[in-house]
Amino acid sequence: MREQDAGAWDVWGAVRPGRKEANAAGAATWFNWTQWPDHGPDEKVLGDLSGARILDLGCGSGGNLAHLVALGSEAVGVDISPVQVGKARGRWPHLDVRQQAAEEFLAAGTYDFSAVYSVFGAAWFTDPAELLPLVHARLAPGGVYAFSHNPPALSGCYGPQASQMQPPEKGVEPMYVKRWDYEAGAWAEILRQAGFTDVTTEVIAPPEGKRTGTLLARGVRAS
Template sequence: MLARMSKTTDSMESLIQLLDVVDTLPGATALRARSYELLDLAEGSAVVDVGCGAGRAAGELAQRGARAIGVDVSEEMIALARHRWPQADFRVGDARELPLKDGEVAGYRAEKVFHELQDAAEALAEARRVLAPGGRIVLIGQDWDTFIIDSDDPALTRTIVHARADLTPNPRAARRYRNLLLEAGFEHVALEVHTGVFTNGAMLPMLTGIAEAARSAGAITPAQEASWVNEQRQRAQQGRMFLAVPIFLASGGRP
């Protein structure tokens, strides 16, 4: 039991470390700023950041003058967010049942959330409930089937990427953002694509993680995992790693 608890704690700490690295990359900072522009919030307006994690976006929105509310299913993440960003309001909650009143917020933001949801339509119905008429919604996320990774073994790389995608509840949600918003009744729906390109070791933990997941799923052998990870480590050390991730950013308005 203690071993399992220790492993869970280690996994959470590793996730937080990876999120901190990703969140401070220049491309990620610019993408968050663009999402805030698309929310188009008036001073003092209430906004919810769903799946807020350690709270960076909610904290930044509060610094910009919004009444920011961060919601996450993880009590550990909410506790960390409250410590890091005391100027925002953080609550434990689920995207399908938000701890908010009808029409309470003028803005709804969710980053890297909808690929974790089996039923995106249910979450968008909840988004419409909590948004006031005229409120804005912004969704951000990557399509897990479209990771582009340079490798000496492209066939094995393709197997690893697709195997990892298949372990995700809704891996292709991001490519459906526009249609999902339209189907949910949002208006003036727009879509942008921003590509994150990584050529150093900052994202090596993500690459080793998807290889481990593919091996755990039985899609590749331990020997294939070791070979592929070793190649990516060498590329990172030599400054020759290449990972490109298309990020989809969709926005719309509540009638």
């Protein structure tokens, strides 16, 4: 377990509000790829979910995972933060949530998934040179890998960058984790080089009045 990263994500989880009780349509569970509520595509990005075995890398407090389970999927979530795992288990006790680093879970596993996804999670905060071969190996033939996160904040600043987690207590030093920033076209090439086909990448425009869109990438393990 990467203790320093776990501590930083505990800081994030402690100050992060949980998912609302219902969305704008009144649904108790829903899938959200973007940082904006009630915005963007839904779980159909992952393909046919009926009875599918699905893995959430960096599941956080479990909102997306709970929706997939409600749809009948056999879904597993992993998160490095004990605080986030505790939130997920507290709100949705029926979820299969593991406290573990994504790459450790993938490397230790013995069964395949129909889809693997990450929403502002491990796909953004793990070196793709390490993560993508592990994901590819754990996907069933024809399986989908999809992830979303913010587009690069600064043009020309690509690859590993620092993300700051500021504890709520005054006078406490911030903690840092690495994220991997690439533009949509660069992610497409990285996914192809890792063996994924039918690759698509896009930046989803933000809602009216917001400035930051969401980068969404998708690839398929060849049959």
